[in-house]
Amino acid sequence: AFENMKLSLLNASHTLLSYPSFLGGYRKVDAAMHDERIRKFVRAFMDEDITPYVPAPKDTDLEAYKQCLVERFGNRMVSDQVARLCFDGASKFPVYVMPNLEKMIADDASGKRQNVEFKRVAYLFAAYRHYLKYQVDDNGDAFEVADPWLTVDDHKAIDSDDALDFLG
Numbered sequence: 330a331f332e333n334m335k336l337s338l339l340n341a342s343h344t345l346l347s348y349p350s351f352l353g354g355y356r357k358v359d360a361a362m363h364d365e366r367i368r369k370f371v372r373a374f375m376d377e378d379i380t381p382y383v384p385a386p387k388d389t390d391l392e393a394y395k396q397c398l399v400e401r402f403g404n405r406m407v408s409d410q411v412a413r414l415c416f417d418g419a420s421k422f423p424v425y426v427m428p429n430l431e432k433m434i435a436d437d438a439s440g441k442r443q444n445v446e447f448k449r450v451a452y453l454f455a456a457y458r459h460y461l462k463y464q465v466d467d468n469g470d471a472f473e474v475a476d477p478w479l480t481v482d483d484h485k486a487i488d489s490d491d492a493l494d495f496l497g
Contacts, residue, residue, distance in 0.1 A: 330386040337383045338375055339398055341425040345374050347414035348456035354468045356411050362403035372399055374449045381442065382432045418457055419478045458495045461487045
């Protein structure tokens with residue numbers, strides 16, 4: 330149960346903040362987390378998109394764990410490079426993002442949860458595609474993508490003018 334909580338909260342949140350932050354010109358996680366928009370985005374993702382699907386292990390205070398993660402992400406002394414979080418997204422999405430997205434879709438389709446919002450996850454996919462396709466951040470700085478497991482077909486979908494090809 331703890332491993333599922335970690336994958337869903339820590340790793341998925343790292344993935345969520347990585348591409349929008351990198352595209353926004355942030356290179357360190359702590360700097361990105363000091364941007365209130367990103368901090369609120371990450372916390373809303375944890376609270377609304379992850380928490381309903383992550384059973385907390387016995388004797389675990391899920392709210393305290395989430396707050397600890399947010400504080401850790403914003404701590405300059407243990408900060409990480411955003412580029413490292415962006416590395417190998419093709420391997421991270423199936424493990425960290427898709428399981429909860431599939432649960433969100435199932436709950437929305439069945440009516441189990443009302444008002445399921447997909448905007449944060451949709452924004453993550455859009456940012457990931459933009460990162461892969463254009464390889465330039467909002468400051469106009471070009472960068473190299475480090476995503477070694479992308480296939481020829483993946484690159485065709487990324488390069489397509491139709492964003493739906495990327496989701497296919």
